[in-house]
Amino acid sequence: MGVSITEINQNNHAQMQIMSVYVRNKEKYEWLETEFGVKLYTELESFLTSNIDIVVEAATVEAAQNLLPTIIKHMDIVLISIGALVDESLLQRVIELAEAHQHNIHLPSGAIGGLDLLQNAHSLATVQTVALTTRKPAHSLTNEKLNKEKVIFKGTAQEAIKQFPKNINVSIALSLAGLGIKQTTVRLIADPDIDKNIHQVDVVGDFGEASFVVKNNPLPSNPKTSYSAALSLLGTLERLVQRIKIG
Numbered sequence: 705m706g707v708s709i710t711e712i713n714q715n716n717h718a719q720m721q722i723m724s725v726y727v728r729n730k731e732k733y734e735w736l737e738t739e740f741g742v743k744l745y746t747e748l749e750s751f752l753t754s755n756i757d758i759v760v761e762a763a764t765v766e767a768a769q770n771l772l773p774t775i776i777k778h779m780d781i782v783l784i785s786i787g788a789l790v791d792e793s794l795l796q797r798v799i800e801l802a803e804a805h806q807h808n809i810h811l812p813s814g815a816i817g818g819l820d821l822l823q824n825a826h827s828l829a830t831v832q833t834v835a836l837t838t839r840k841p842a843h844s845l846t847n848e849k850l851n852k853e854k855v856i857f858k859g860t861a862q863e864a865i866k867q868f869p870k871n872i873n874v875s876i877a878l879s880l881a882g883l884g885i886k887q888t889t890v891r892l893i894a895d896p897d898i899d900k901n902i903h904q905v906d907v908v909g910d911f912g913e914a915s916f917v918v919k920n921n922p923l924p925s926n927p928k929t930s931y932s933a934a935l936s937l938l939g940t941l942e943r944l945v946q947r948i949k950i951g
């Protein structure tokens with residue numbers, strides 16, 4: 705999510721600076737040091753003991769699963785590869801570590817909205833169903849040449865993220881806010897005629913019904929990702945230091 709480093713270090717968003725970046729290949733990212741004055745680390749422990757207060761993860765579900773337990777022992781984290789938390793034993797372990805070390809795990813809404821309403825409705829009353837219908841440009845989901853839309857997945861959020869770990873992190877955010885990974889349903893549609901990532905969330909509960917549709921433009925600097933996902937990450941950081949909490 706390249707927008708973040710420009711936004712934070714040059715436009716002074718969130719009253720923060722990115723000081724350190726954890727990478728696997730230093731040579732590939734040397735330009736970040738030159739352009740933004742950050743320091744690169746290939747050793748996780750050195751990265752975590754460098755001059756930083758919080759980690760922002762924007763890598764992959766697999767990387768997040770591997771790194772999360774160590775990171776949470778050291779400090780707070782903003783996690784955007786939320787699909788990592790589909791692993792229930794990892795989730796439990798990470799919650800215990802967060803509690804033991806008094807650190808927080810921030811999960812941005814990412815490319816969807818409505819998680820505040822869902823959380824309230826689920827934790828304080830009863831929610832009956834949560835359904836996600838995601839429609840993405842066909843080429844981002846399949847190598848198959850399609851001339852019309854095709855439902856390429858129908859099932860639980862748990863199964864969806866296993867089959868599409870790069871594409872449906874939002875389903876695990878929804879699951880954690882509501883009915884869990886086994887009862888949150890997902891339909892994933894490959895559509896050759898669109899260039900947006902469209903997420904529709906339908907919730908039915910004692911409070912009534914809610915539907916949210918987000919038609920996401922691609923992030924200009926990284927078109928496979930939705931623009932709003934990067935904004936959500938930045939917004940989560942910004943809200944950490946704001947005195948008025950909304951939602």
Ligand SMILES: NC(=O)C1=CN([C@@H]2O[C@H](COP(=O)(O)OP(=O)(O)OC[C@H]3O[C@@H](n4cnc5c(N)ncnc54)[C@H](O)[C@@H]3O)[C@@H](O)[C@H]2O)C=CC1
Nearest residue numbers: 705727728762763764765767784785814815870873929933
């Ligand atoms: N929650 C949400 O709504 C959304 C979540 N995502 C997720 O956010 C994450 C980042 O997305 P993008 O910026 O589009 O991905 P990207 O593929 O453009 O960038 C990921 C970066 O992480 C690096 N990386 C991968 N494994 C690593 C490791 N083990 N250690 C250090 N660096 C590692 C890669 O080299 C790459 O530079 C992905 O997991 C994606 O699925 C993306 C969009 C929305």
Ligand SMILES: O=C([O-])CC(=O)C(=O)O
Nearest residue numbers: 815871872873874901930
């Ligand atoms: O960018 C999006 O629209 C959502 C996405 O990829 C994800 O949830 O993993």
